[in-house]
Amino acid sequence: MADIEDVLPFSGIFLKLVVILGLTFAAIIVSRYILKRWFWPIVKKTETKADDRILHLFESLLLFFIILQGMQAVIELFRESIRPYIEFMDDIFFLLYWSIGVYVVFRFISIIANWYLSRVPLRDREEIDQRVVRAVKYMLMLIFAVLALSVLLQHFNVSKAALTASLTAIGIGGIIVGLAAQSALTDIITGMVIIIDRPFRIGDRIRIEKLDTWGDVIEIGWRSTRILTRDHRLIAIPNSIIGTDLITNYSIPDKMYRVDTEVVVSYGPDIEYVRNLIIEALKREDWIMHDKPIEALLVEFTDSGVKFKARCWIENYVETRVSEDKLNTAIYKALINANIAMPSSDIIIHYAERQGG
Incomplete structure (x- = not known):
């Protein structure tokens, strides 16, 4: 009779063990089927590889979670037999969950960083963005690592006073360093914003x-x-x-550039005659873009004459000052040859302005 009583509990435990292993195996198969049947077809339609990596990461996380849940269920079957070691086993499982969580978050940050770099033109990525993205990635990892470490210490009942003192010391040290390097930190943070924003x-x-x-x-x-x-x-x-x-x-969207100048003509000559005189003089110049507007606009009536603004386009902003000289020279010669008086005190030369002005 004793032998039968000993066998029955063992057979019951064995049956539960088989059920747990069967459910764990079934959960793995069902989860993989669902991911393959419904999620992977959607992800494969996207153009980026970030979605694939994120789904792979989620798939691995789900697999680890199911396996750990199965292992914990198996441990519960033998809880009475291993009671002295239950607390130790709980700590082991906490460390496993904690390690998986840290890995998943770190991996997710890396995937997002690589995804951002893949969207940046290769020229800029090689020169600038790798440094900034790497710095931001490590900064986020460091912040999460500090939070994860604090959770780990609290779980293992590290003295709250010691933990608080350590965090306070770190905070005070950070404040001192921050105040000492305030200007440098402002420059660095702004530099990162400039590189990301790309003005x-x-x-x-x-x-x-x-x-x-x-x-x-x-x-x-x-x-x-x-x-x-x-x-x-x-x-x-x-x-x-x-x-x-x-x-x-002045380089975006292209190097094309508009130069202009203002000149005052004495009252008397016909407005259209002066306007056409300026435009025809500029049309004879070979340094301007003839497929862009060449204009002579009447902008103001001054005390000494009529103010015109002449403007045209050049192909490259690098030649701005030389083009301004050529523009003024061409207009001056045309007006002098046509005996058009210009009050010398009212000749105003402006720097060139960008398109859209």
Whole structure:
């Protein structure tokens, strides 16, 4: 009779073990079937590989979760036999779940970073974005690692006072470093925003209104942006200044550029005659774009005469100053040859302006 009583509990445990293993195996098959039947066809229609990697990550996470749940159910069957070790087993399972969670989050951050880089043009990706994306990725990983570590320490009942003191010390140290490097941190953060937002790229010609500075961008660094001015001077401008100033980019959408000048003509000559005289003089020049508008606009009646604004287009903004000289010279010669008087005190020369002005 004793032998039968010993056999029955064992057979019951064995039966439960078979059921648990069967349910675990069935759950794995059903989950993989659902993913393959409904989710993978949708993902394969997308153009990016990020969706594939995310679904692979989710599939692995689901597999690990099912297996761990099955293992925990098996452990429960023998709970009475291994009671002295239950707490240790619980800690082992917590570490497994914790490790899987950390891995999934880190992997997800890497997938998103790679997805962003894949959407950036290759030229800019090689020069700039890899540095920024890598920095942001590691920063996010560090923040999550600190949070995950605090959860781990709390689970293992690390002294709350010790944990609080450590976090306070880290916070105070961060504040001290932040205050000491406030300017540098502002420049670095603004530099990252500039690189991500892309108001300009290396090789673009920009104007920084506050500093009244023109130049070609030759480097976008962590702390400063370096531009080469038109008189061949290298200027390093802190990114914090660029981030708060108005920037005019003369290279986007293209290098085409409009130059103009204002000239005052004395009262008397016919308006259309003067207008046509200026336009015809510009049409004879070979440095302008003849497929773009050539205009002579009457903009104002001044005390000494009629003010015209003459404007035309050139192919490359690099020739701005030379083109301004040619524009003024052509108009001056045309008006002088036609005996059109120009009050010298009212001749106004303006810098060229961008299209759309």
